[in-house]
Amino acid sequence: MANIIHKLDPSDANVMEGMRAYLATLPKIEIVPEARSGYDDFVSMTPPAEGVSFEPGAVAGVEGWWCIPTNAKPDKALVHFHGGGYIIGSARAYLNLVSHLAAQAKISAFVPDYALAPEAPFPAAFDQALAVVQELSADGRKTLAISGDSAGGGLALATAQSTTVKLEALLLLSPWVDLTLSAPSISDAAVDDPILLRSALDSAAELYAGAHSRTDARISPRYGSFSTLPPMMVHVGTAEMLRDEAIAIGDAVAVSGSKVEVHVWEGMTHVFPLNLASLNAAKEALALSVGFLDEHIG
Template structure:
């Protein structure tokens, strides 16, 4: 286990002050279908990486988009499950962000349009994720890693706990791993988090889990089995209500003897890695994340078990 704390740079301090001032003028994010257009527009503000082409694709019957850098090996892939509280988000909107992971990790990345609630509540997205892992493996992607942000991070971890032997690494960005909504940071960090609110998460849980048992590891993977998982890397900001969800992964992985590195970024808010154009922390975190994926996939960058 390793927990690495990152201090804010002077430039990022100024950027976050301005960002918070701007966000204070906006309504809080509502995790409801009516927010899908706004959410996708926001995600596409991230500039695309150079030298990465985007192609539509279908894996296990689930449509999505591939981010393909030059000279990407045919036997490796990164599966990225997007965020949005299981209600928002799309593969196309995430292409620009994921292209940076693909470019720096030098691997093709697939972003699926997995089933969203309320039209398709749990377990539809979970079933999609597991089926996609199996299909990628069966198609010859024998070197496979999985990543996800926010709800996509929780979904990635839940799927990995079921099909862990197919994966070489798990990358989690501000993961939502506990839908029981009992983590202390939900209230302790509420005033610091300008993006997510406990009420928004309550709304998302109602649409996704409905009346299901939120302690089910397929819904809240912090309660799942970590034994036998591949190395895990987590990135999370100190100023987000999901801070404890990330720390829970650290504790559970350590207890199970799974190599895990948690990067905690001072002053950063939920999903800050998308702010590549404005935050030095975002660019550094992407570099660390991509290096982790590259190393776990064994592209001549050290042992598959090296977490870094």
């Protein structure tokens, strides 16, 4: 599999320069419970899509939010697992981002508020993710896809590797899939990540995994099986610590014979599609993601 490289758009270069200058005045994100409110405020700055209603709901006893386009088909659904290092983040904060996938792919999307550590460490989130997918399938959602960003991307991949439910597509944005932090880009000084800190990732991994080995595939799906996955699309930036993890899982899927596309975006930072209002790369990544979903669940 050849990774698909996207050159840095000149206008995006200017935006990223300004963004880096602004981020340099702020402390990097701390992945601790005390940061939950501020993190949600930051994530929810993504503008919402038009023509989508937001409704609270629960699936398999897991509360969350639905993004429902006016033209959504009742037998199809997307489940999106939000990011936040398994410690922070919420379904409500990520609705605006997910609403764009729902609106353009014409599919209802459920964002579960899965259990967070340290109050509920592994395997709580993993068990809930499996239960959500299982219940949606049993409840008549015959066509299912799952997606996730950052830690939610790792949770989505671990779920896809473990569930017995037939999935049509798997979409990952800057996925965190190796909590051992052994990917080269984690320690590469040339990767100038203005958002993530290795120490913050390590602390979050410790809180989430607890006494369990971080090489457990349910925690770090990088070490799981890639032989039975649905078609997969991955987006990652070159300016983020998790770059090599995304590339590695793409390579593993390709070796297994499954269909995969890994889009590598020059100069982009962690979960850059959140910046739909200002980055052309974010809009292009969204368009590619919607096309992928349309192809497999449209």
